[in-house]
Amino acid sequence: METNETAAVLADLLRRAATELPADVLGALSAAEAAEAPGGPARASLAAVRGNAALARERSVPACQDTGTPTFWFDLPDGTPALPLREAVREAVARATAAGHLRLNVIDVPSGRQVASNFATGSPAVHVRFGPPGSTPPRATVLLKGGGSENQGRQYSLPDSALGAGRDLDGVRKCLLDAVWRAQGAGCAPGVLGVCVGGDRAGGFECAKEQLLRPLPDESPDPDLAALEKRVLAEANSLGIGPMGLGGRTTLLGVKIAARPRLPASYFVTVAYNCWALRRASAPLPL
Numbered sequence: 001m002e003t004n005e006t007a008a009v010l011a012d013l014l015r016r017a018a019t020e021l022p023a024d025v026l027g028a029l030s031a032a033e034a035a036e037a038p039g040g041p042a043r044a045s046l047a048a049v050r051g052n053a054a055l056a057r058e059r060s061v062p063a064c065q066d067t068g069t070p071t072f073w074f075d076l077p078d079g080t081p082a083l084p085l086r087e088a089v090r091e092a093v094a095r096a097t098a099a100g101h102l103r104l105n106v107i108d109v110p111s112g113r114q115v116a117s118n119f120a121t122g123s124p125a126v127h128v129r130f131g132p133p134g135s136t137p138p139r140a141t142v143l144l145k146g147g148g149s150e151n152q153g154r155q156y157s158l159p160d161s162a163l164g165a166g167r168d169l170d171g172v173r174k175c176l177l178d179a180v181w182r183a184q185g186a187g188c189a190p191g192v193l194g195v196c197v198g199g200d201r202a203g204g205f206e207c208a209k210e211q212l213l214r215p216l217p218d219e220s221p222d223p224d225l226a227a228l229e230k231r232v233l234a235e236a237n238s239l240g241i242g243p244m245g246l247g248g249r250t251t252l253l254g255v256k257i258a259a260r261p262r263l264p265a266s267y268f269v270t271v272a273y274n275c276w277a278l279r280r281a282s283a284p285l286p287l
Contacts, residue, residue, distance in 0.1 A: 001286045010092030016196035017281040024216040032250035042248025068144035070124035138285035152187035152273035175269040185245015199260035204270030209258035
């Protein structure tokens with residue numbers, strides 16, 4: 001693995017994620033704008049969002065001033081040395097920061113000082129997924145998730161008496177609608193929900209965020225979860241929250257749900273909320 005070549009690929013991946021919204025997201029925003037009432041604030045907000053996205057792509061500048069927390073997923077053949085990726089990520093982040101595609105966005109805790117390199121222990125987050133040799137083409141994927149939407153993440157423990165939510169998929173549905181209602185416009189709606197049902201607390205958040213990598217038109221391979229995705233999307237869009245919380249028919253662009261095994265004592269529902277700027281990109285790695 002050549003570090004400089006890999007770093008160049010990753011730096012360009014960060015540029016693309018920051019400046020070019022994926023085609024499925026642009027398509028969903030366009031459809032949402034067409035569905036809103038002409039002359040209303042919802043349609044105007046979505047038109048402004050799409051215009052902003054077009055300018056960002058044209059000028060190769062970030063689509064949002066908060067360039068977010070980069071999270072990388074590396075899909076590698078089993079046996080591939082992963083340690084060199086750390087140095088490649090460090091170099092890529094430095095290049096993207098110098099080019100203005102990432103802002104200085106990392107704050108040391110507890111000192112409160114800004115980290116000049118944008119690179120520190122645990123930041124960016126890196127996940128490595130190994131597959132059998134020859135079955136997994138080396139690939140990198142990055143998600144840039146802004147702080148406003150990250151703040152709207154939630155985790156529920158079922159049963160939840162306040163919501164009247166039991167340990168079943170209808171209880172999950174109530175949790176997800178509560179998460180949407182509590183976010184209102186604070187997470188820069190219309191948003192996308194990444195959801196994990198089950199798992200432990202930490203793994204639930206990791207799994208939920210990973211669901212944001214799924215294309216918006218797809219659906220869960222599990223028919224019960226696929227039906228729940230569609231129902232929550234329809235019901236969330238009937239709440240009237242709308243783009244930026246100004247009212248309208250489009251509160252969510254998508255709902256992506258996965259399930260993980262759980263302990264008998266625990267039934268967690270974990271929600272990763274992402275704003276309309278679902279900034280993700282993927283590219284093959286030169287291995």
